[in-house]
Amino acid sequence: MTHEQKQFEVLRWASLFLEKHHRESRVAEILLQYYLGVDRQQFYMLMRDPVPIEIVDKFKAAVEKHAKTGIPVQHLIGHEIFYGREFIVNEHVLIPRPETEELVQHIIQSTDTSGGDPLTIIDIGTGSGIIAITLALEIPNSIVYATDISKNALEVAEQNAKQLGADVHFLQGDFLQPAIEKDIQVDILVSNPPYIAKSEAPELSDTVKNFDPELALFADADGLAAYQTIIAQAPQATKRPAQLAFEIGYEQSEAVYALIQETFSESTINTIQDINGKNRIVSAKIK
Numbered sequence: 001m002t003h004e005q006k007q008f009e010v011l012r013w014a015s016l017f018l019e020k021h022h023r024e025s026r027v028a029e030i031l032l033q034y035y036l037g038v039d040r041q042q043f044y045m046l047m048r049d050p051v052p053i054e055i056v057d058k059f060k061a062a063v064e065k066h067a068k069t070g071i072p073v074q075h076l077i078g079h080e081i082f083y084g085r086e087f088i089v090n091e092h093v094l095i096p097r098p099e100t101e102e103l104v105q106h107i108i109q110s111t112d113t114s115g116g117d118p119l120t121i122i123d124i125g126t127g128s129g130i131i132a133i134t135l136a137l138e139i140p141n142s143i144v145y146a147t148d149i150s151k152n153a154l155e156v157a158e159q160n161a162k163q164l165g166a167d168v169h170f171l172q173g174d175f176l177q178p179a180i181e182k183d184i185q186v187d188i189l190v191s192n193p194p195y196i197a198k199s200e201a202p203e204l205s206d207t208v209k210n211f212d213p214e215l216a217l218f219a220d221a222d223g224l225a226a227y228q229t230i231i232a233q234a235p236q237a238t239k240r241p242a243q244l245a246f247e248i249g250y251e252q253s254e255a256v257y258a259l260i261q262e263t264f265s266e267s268t269i270n271t272i273q274d275i276n277g278k279n280r281i282v283s284a285k286i287k
Helices: 007-020 026-036 040-045 053-069 073-077 098-110 130-138 151-164 177-181 198-203 225-236 253-263
Strands: 079-082 085-088 119-124 142-148 168-172 186-191 238-247 267-273 279-286
Touching (some): 007 026, 007 053, 026 073, 085 130, 085 151, 142 151, 142 177, 186 225, 225 238, 225 253, 253 279
Parallel strands (some): 119 186, 186 238
Antiparallel strands (some): 238 279, 267 279
């Protein structure tokens, strides 16, 4: 690349380079906007402005690294937007997906806050803290707990909570065990646990399987092990009535439904489809 290249020229080179390596060309816009330090509106207004050579060099290096290794753009820029807020992400946490916004939206819409008493919520396997933090900020008068077995993940989640001004109580341990040990009883239990069968790993893109933490992706028992553990533990940590809500793999609805029904015979269970029409959430009202 030469000196005094205009923004549209830099962007065009990157888009073509990414397409040649079978990557999404829109990554070029995200990275260039990040290195220029501008918002989306400014970005499009500056298309004919020259880009400083030091920014071109950093941008080119990032584009080439993404194209050749598959490193997620979120790891290159250090954050991802979730529910309109910027969350820190790195190699220790799962990168937030749009489907998980639908899980959070479901909880918010189905929660009755008119009772006056604070609602106690727990997010199991919190990762970067996106679910717990968003619920703490969106549901008034709530007490929110979040667990994760990974110390590194909890450090990221705590940074996000501090940065966003969310009051969340983070607990380290396996699924619900830390809550059980502290005798915490919750009104709402929510989780986006690992649910991919290890046999499916070859089908995943390199951007996912080489960079998202295995702990957050894969589960034994054909991807059902985390649900089995959480649902088995749930009677010790949930009030009556209570709500359970899980993000699931699109083929896991019947299995998760059966696990809940076996443990909580008196419950109303629904499967909710995502924006793409795939089964994505199993939600249960426990009597």
